Amino acid sequence: MMGSKMGETKLDGSRMKVAQTDGTKLDAVKMDRAQAIKAPAEVCPLCEGTGWKTAKAKASGSTNDRRVTRCDCQLRTRREALLAAARIPKRHEHCELSNFEFEGSFSRLAPARMAACRFVEEYPLNKTGLLLVGKAGRGKTHLSVGIAKALIREKGVECLFYDYADLLKQIQDSYNPAVQTTELDLLRPVFKAEVLVLDDLGSVRPTEWRWDTVRLILNARYNDSLTTIITTNFADEPAAGVIEPDAPRVSESFATARAAVRDDTLGDRIGERMRSRLHEMCRIVRLDGENDFRKTFRSASFG
Ligand SMILES: Nc1ncnc2c1ncn2[C@@H]1O[C@H](COP(=O)(O)OP(=O)(O)O)[C@@H](O)[C@H]1O
Numbered sequence: 557m558m559g560s561k562m563g564e565t566k567l568d569g570s571r572m573k574v575a576q577t578d579g580t581k582l583d584a585v586k587m588d589r590a591q592a593i594k595a596p597a598e599v600c601p602l603c604e605g606t607g608w609k610t611a612k613a614k615a616s617g618s619t620n621d622r623r624v625t626r627c628d629c630q631l632r633t634r635r636e637a638l639l640a641a642a643r644i645p646k647r648h649e650h651c652e653l654s655n656f657e658f659e660g661s662f663s664r665l666a667p668a669r670m671a672a673c674r675f676v677e678e679y680p681l682n683k684t685g686l687l688l689v690g691k692a693g694r695g696k697t698h699l700s701v702g703i704a705k706a707l708i709r710e711k712g713v714e715c716l717f718y719d720y721a722d723l724l725k726q727i728q729d730s731y732n733p734a735v736q737t738t739e740l741d742l743l744r745p746v747f748k749a750e751v752l753v754l755d756d757l758g759s760v761r762p763t764e765w766r767w768d769t770v771r772l773i774l775n776a777r778y779n780d781s782l783t784t785i786i787t788t789n790f791a792d793e794p795a796a797g798v799i800e801p802d803a804p805r806v807s808e809s810f811a812t813a814r815a816a817v818r819d820d821t822l823g824d825r826i827g828e829r830m831r832s833r834l835h836e837m838c839r840i841v842r843l844d845g846e847n848d849f850r851k852t853f854r855s856a857s858f859g
């Protein structure tokens with residue numbers, strides 16, 4: 557289903573052309589994306605490549621009534637191009653809403669799956685994003701990829717998938733003069749994509765620069781009312797030292813001691829201000845099943 561033959565041929569073609577006409581190392585990813593979205597139709601037998609087909613005139617209409625409508629191939633090509641441009645990694649290609657288990661022993665995942673389906677249904681009427689929270693291997697990436705693919709297929713929405721750590725790494729690499737991608741080339745789609753999936757938020761240790769970068773991205777998307785779907789392994793809890801108004805009072809030294817032994821929270825990883833911004837941008841969906849699917853599948857495949 558993924559990676560249409562047509563789309564792939566086009567992408568390779570454009571990449572080769574770039575290499576031939578220009579010896580310098582152009583940013584292939586950037587080209588792919590721009591080209592993929594504009595990819596022209598292969599010659600279609602229905603419309604002979606015009607993109608228009610004649611619609612049947614009504615029985616009562618005059619014989620001069622030659623109406624034309626958009627040919628189906630136009631929609632299909634656009635959707636294939638969108639899918640190719642969404643950057644869904646190979647290892648997540650199999651992920652669909654339809655193959656996400658939520659019955660029997662997986663019934664604790666049913667609310668999350670329902671939220672995902674409802675999100676697709678309601679988009680773009682409701683543009684509030686999703687924050688999928690749960691421990692590793694609970695199916696967060698699977699659901700978020702399933703959502704992106706459904707949005708593309710069913711609604712022709714432009715989606716973009718980025719792993720948080722990869723994105724930060726690529727932005728950082730773009731400062732390297734040997735790599736001819738500018739920070740802006742890279743960030744433009746991340747700022748502008750109609751729907752961005754940011755997978756594994758907080759997976760790399762926070763630094764001042766990482767916080768600034770996340771803030772830049774999320775604020776840009778917030779200001780443009782664009783939808784962001786986020787997954788994270790970290791509990792949606794405050795940063796160390798932040799005392800919630802309704803939390804039982806504990807001494808400061810106790811809070812510090814507790815913070816030192818507890819696991820990092822999302823607040824620790826992205827900062828409290830970004831966490832509360834996320835709450836404005838997203839609805840929280842918890843995946844708290846007991847199964848770690850990575851273990852299930854690992855043992856299944858070797859068993
Ligand atoms: N409910 C589910 N039904 C079917 N497969 C699942 C389900 N949840 C997870 N998986 C599969 O298990 C693996 C790990 O899931 P993943 O989405 O990567 O977990 P997470 O992102 O929460 O760490 C993937 O191969 C995924 O397709």
Ligand SMILES: [Mg+2]
Nearest residue numbers: 696697756787
């Ligand atoms: Mg994941």
Ligand SMILES: [Zn+2]
Nearest residue numbers: 600603627629
């Ligand atoms: Zn056609």
